[in-house]
Amino acid sequence: MTGRRPTRSSFLRRPSGRSRATRTGALSAGALVACVSLAAGCGVVPGTTGGSEDDPITVMTWAPQETGATNKPGMTSFARAYARWINANGGVGGRQLNVLTCNDHNDSVTAAKCARRAVNEEAVAVVGSYSQHADSFFPVLEGAGIPYIGGYGITNAEFTSPVSYPVNGGQPALLAGLGSALADSCGPVSLVRPDTIAGDQLPVLLDSGLTSGGHERAQDQRAAEDATEYGGQSERALEHATGDPVDPGCVVPVLGDRTGTFMDSFRRAREDYPDVRTASVLGSVDQTTVNASGGASGPYEGAYVTGWYPAVDDPAWNGMKKVIEQEAFGDNDIDAADAGVQTTWIAYTVLKKVVESLGDGEVSSHTVRRALDGGLKVGTDGLTPALQWTFAGKLASVGFPRLVNTEVTLQVVRQGRLVSARQGTVDATRTLQNADVV
Numbered sequence: 001m002t003g004r005r006p007t008r009s010s011f012l013r014r015p016s017g018r019s020r021a022t023r024t025g026a027l028s029a030g031a032l033v034a035c036v037s038l039a040a041g042c043g044v045v046p047g048t049t050g051g052s053e054d055d056p057i058t059v060m061t062w063a064p065q066e067t068g069a070t071n072k073p074g075m076t077s078f079a080r081a082y083a084r085w086i087n088a089n090g091g092v093g094g095r096q097l098n099v100l101t102c103n104d105h106n107d108s109v110t111a112a113k114c115a116r117r118a119v120n121e122e123a124v125a126v127v128g129s130y131s132q133h134a135d136s137f138f139p140v141l142e143g144a145g146i147p148y149i150g151g152y153g154i155t156n157a158e159f160t161s162p163v164s165y166p167v168n169g170g171q172p173a174l175l176a177g178l179g180s181a182l183a184d185s186c187g188p189v190s191l192v193r194p195d196t197i198a199g200d201q202l203p204v205l206l207d208s209g210l211t212s213g214g215h216e217r218a219q220d221q222r223a224a225e226d227a228t229e230y231g232g233q234s235e236r237a238l239e240h241a242t243g244d245p246v247d248p249g250c251v252v253p254v255l256g257d258r259t260g261t262f263m264d265s266f267r268r269a270r271e272d273y274p275d276v277r278t279a280s281v282l283g284s285v286d287q288t289t290v291n292a293s294g295g296a297s298g299p300y301e302g303a304y305v306t307g308w309y310p311a312v313d314d315p316a317w318n319g320m321k322k323v324i325e326q327e328a329f330g331d332n333d334i335d336a337a338d339a340g341v342q343t344t345w346i347a348y349t350v351l352k353k354v355v356e357s358l359g360d361g362e363v364s365s366h367t368v369r370r371a372l373d374g375g376l377k378v379g380t381d382g383l384t385p386a387l388q389w390t391f392a393g394k395l396a397s398v399g400f401p402r403l404v405n406t407e408v409t410l411q412v413v414r415q416g417r418l419v420s421a422r423q424g425t426v427d428a429t430r431t432l433q434n435a436d437v438v
Contacts, residue, residue, distance in 0.1 A: 057095050057355065057363050060118040061344065062102040062111070063130040068226040069106055070256035072130045072152070072340040073333040076101040079128060081328035082348050088327075093355040095363065108133040115140035124365045125149050127351050128344030132198055134158065146365045147372060150347020152283075152340060153308075155198055159400040165372055165389050167346045167380070168308035169406050169428060172205050174281040176431040177408035178252070178306040179209020179218075181421075182279055185304075187247030188219070190237035192230070192262060193254050195222035202254055208435035209428075218252065223262070225255060230262040234269035241276045250277045259284040260292060267299045282307035282339045282411075287418050295416030304421065305411045309346075309383050311420055312337040316382040320345040342383075350378050350387065394429055406432065 061079035063072035083099040086092055100121055102114035111133035118126055119140060128150045131137060134157035141148055142163050151158045153170020182189060189210060193202045199222070207217040219240040223233045241249030253262045259280060270276070282305055290300045310316055321336055323345070328334045334341055354371050355363055377388040384405050391401045406429040412421040 055095075056098045057092055058098040058100065058121055058123050059125050059127045059351065060100040060102060060114070060121070060123045061128050062104050062114045062126065063340065064106040065103045067106040069258065070130075070225075072338075074335055074338050075128055075130055075152075075340040075344045076103070077328065077331055077333040078324070078341045078344045079348070081331070081334065082323055082345070084327045085323045086348075086352070092352050093358065093363070095355070104131045104133065104137075106132065108136040112136040112140055115146075118146055119144040122365075124363055124368050125351060128347030130154065130340055134161075138163070144365065145369060147369045149350055149372075150343055152343055156201060156399065159395075159403040161402065162391075163369065164402050165350070165387075166402055167343060167350060167384060167387060167405060169403055169408060171202065171281070172400060172403065172432055172435070173308070173406050173408050173428045174283075174306045175202055175205035175254070176209045176428040176435065177410070177426050178279060178281055178304065179206045179211075179215075180213055180426065180428070180431055181209070181304055181306065181410050182250055182252070183210050183213025183215040186215070186250035186277060186279075187244040188241050188249035189215070189252060190221055190240045190249065191218040191252045191254065192221040192223055192233050192237055194225035194256070196225060199225070204436055205432075206252065209431050212431045212434060223255060223258075225258055227258065228261065230258075230265040231269060233262065234266040237266075238269055238273040238276065242274045245274075248274065248276055250279050252279045254281055254284050256284055260289050263293055263299045267293075270299070277302055277304075279304040281305065286335075286339065287312070287337045288335060290413055290416060290418060298416070300413045301416065303413045305413070305418060306426075307339065307409045307411060308405070308407070309339070309342050310409065311411065311418065312342075317342070317345075319381065346380050346383055349380050349383075353378050395432055398433055398435060400432065403432075 061076050063075040065071050065073045079099050079101060083097050087096050091097055104111040104114050111131045115137035123146060125147045130152040132154050134155040138157050138161050147163050147165055149165045150167040153166055153168050158164045158166050158170060191203055191206055193199045203220040210218060221233050221237050223230055237251045241251050253259045255262055278300060285305050293300055324334055324336055354368055357371055357376055358367055372389055377386050379386050385407060387404055389402060389404055393401055393404055395403045406427055407425040408428055409425050410421040411418045
């Protein structure tokens, strides 16, 4: 989920005193050789013939794959499927779409190489991507003026950089919204999160929601993000969460792909303790995770999970599902319920509408940014509120000037299925305004 602590170049520098988050701060053989030389695991989906006579639009999508921590192969796989689908249906604004993909390997050096390739290939945007190494790739994109549309929201830099256009509220909104939901329903709360630089922001965000509801702060349990078992962390979390015999507590693991590993250890450890409730955020828990853990008989039954978007059975996802059915049926990397895939779909929806707003004009990184910075309001067919990016937003004062979508959904696991816990969304704006993140 987050970078390893020894990587001291992260934009999130650990402050003295208590842990808290800080502000951050062509498709030819030659292109393929460049990809190999960068050792970044890149790929290309070229535009087909028969479209506009204008030059194709080149973009990039990157995400980590084949690592010991969080992997998001569905994001790049879906980006390639989207390119095949959009090109078969007339392209973007009449222009063909070239999608470059890159594997950042959860490594800061490779993340920078991916960004430099986007510059060399004259990409007009990086779209629907995931990387925790913002300190490595954002300086490259900022230097070239390439917009970063629809990052996953894993780093604070995605909500501060002038070239970032996030489509969700990232970890800030998820954790703040979850804290608000748990304040009225939990006794002592234990947070289990990665022992990393970027992981240091998570307690502050969860606590902002808890304290807004009059609850005490959570106990902060650090854990290795690539561990193979979490027995010790499970026991310490349970000891704290069961400390009040009258008011059962909650254990909140937010470990990305390793959340399932934690829950395997937690399932065994909890047999010796009173009952507690579990809770997490989308990205650490989804329907696939619940299924793999045993469904209704597993440790997630009754757990709260906050997400950014409507449940996957909402009709608003029909467009994304159509792309998967037509261009990626049978691709096991692509799961319609995966938050990374969903974010990539929304990010490409934004790109499409930006390009269409340019009409017959030039499509470049400059014109795309000019449209986004010029007040363009982008609808996402009900998956998010209308998106419009500005540096004068409600959360600029707490270090999140680019965070424009503060809505989160609250889901719960009932009979082994993730379903809506309440109608509509929760707005985390006020909670984040009171967070100690500056």
